[in-house]
Amino acid sequence: MEQFTASSAEGEAVAIKTFAAGTRLIRQGDTISHVYIIREGITKCYIEEDNGKDYIFEFLGKGEITGDLEGIRKEKCLCNIEAITHVTAYAIPHTLFSWLLVNNTEFNRLMLEELVIRIRQTCIRASYQQLYPVEYALLRLLALEAEQDIVIPKKDMASYLGITIRSFNRTLKELRSKNILDPQGMNIDLSRKQLEEILRRFEDMG
């Protein structure tokens, strides 16, 4: 980041901000003046619906960016960004962000690719959450969690799946009874191959 700061037309500095677990980096509906890049920790990105339910789109970890949508189109924030763990992040002023987009080809390219990746992920997920049962979506989430070696609280996983904790626990139990999860916790009790086999079985069911 330092190189970018130095070459900025504005001279505005990139600061490092820290957030305690449970505090928000960004609040839904806010107008913000910074873009954040996560340096350390995990955050959740979620919409609060009027009926009180939350829907989590994605979890953001090290190296991921947020506030970029609002930085590109000056709109109010679509969603809340809340620290799950203790989080430190680079806070980049909008002025600098915009400047980089226009003047730094490499940065511009990174942003484009980042947006494309987000669209693809969102589409794929919307598709399978719509067409397959919760069990399937939960299994994929657990696989993701294990793969990336992160820990997400149960209530957040439930919100990610769009269900209540009660339903979440029920689904866990169901998976345990099928020997897909280990009997106590929620670790996947299968090899990579076996897991893919199980997922495929869901996909083939009409």
Added chain:
Amino acid sequence: MEQFTASSAEGEAVAIKTFAAGTRLIRQGDTISHVYIIREGITKCYIEEDNGKDYIFEFLGKGEITGDLEGIRKEKCLCNIEAITHVTAYAIPHTLFSWLLVNNTEFNRLMLEELVIRIRQTCIRASYQQLYPVEYALLRLLALEAEQDIVIPKKDMASYLGITIRSFNRTLKELRSKNILDPQGMNIDLSRKQLEEILRRFEDMG
């Protein structure tokens, strides 16, 4: 578009291609060499799941772009793009597209904004399709259709909602019995105010 062609480093031309209703502009899994901008007509953008079900992400109309994700990151196509009506589109070679992204600031900006809009829409939709009943999502789709003054076949609306035509018809009937839709067809039988009131009622329900 002509101005862009003229200024291209490559000199590759932008062609206009036509597609009959039902034919595909892009096939899932393909590697493509063009980006398309719809000049006329409507297309659907959908994923074919292994179990045969389709999931439609979005409908693309005049002025909208597709193949851009694959143009930015050289990956296989995420989804199918199929002409619903007769469609004409500008076919832009990847080489030109990439060139424009790098050399034409305005074009670059348009692409960024386009991607941001897509992400926002996708997120919002994923959220309400996850948290609210089908009836609500259907109503919003019908409102969109009326607003944009386009006609989408029933089966495509069903795929958009992730349900079967049978269920789609059932839901229509349900809305008719509540005097929200006109008794025969599927037009919304309410003023804008009333519609918003109905939608809000869904949103307030726990």
Added chain:
DNA sequence: CGAAACGTTGATCGTCATCAATGACGGTGG
């Protein structure tokens, strides 16, 4: 002082009733 007893709280789960959405099958009408 320290250990046993108590109450509080939050997380989990069994159970039962309910709702939303589906699938299947057959009938009707253009």
Added chain:
DNA sequence: CCACCGTCATTGATGACGATCAACGTTTCG
């Protein structure tokens, strides 16, 4: 033949209620 719908059975997911259990702090009594 195809689009649509009535009907009935079924599945998937939820909500509500109550029981259990572990964690923690506080009280009580020897």
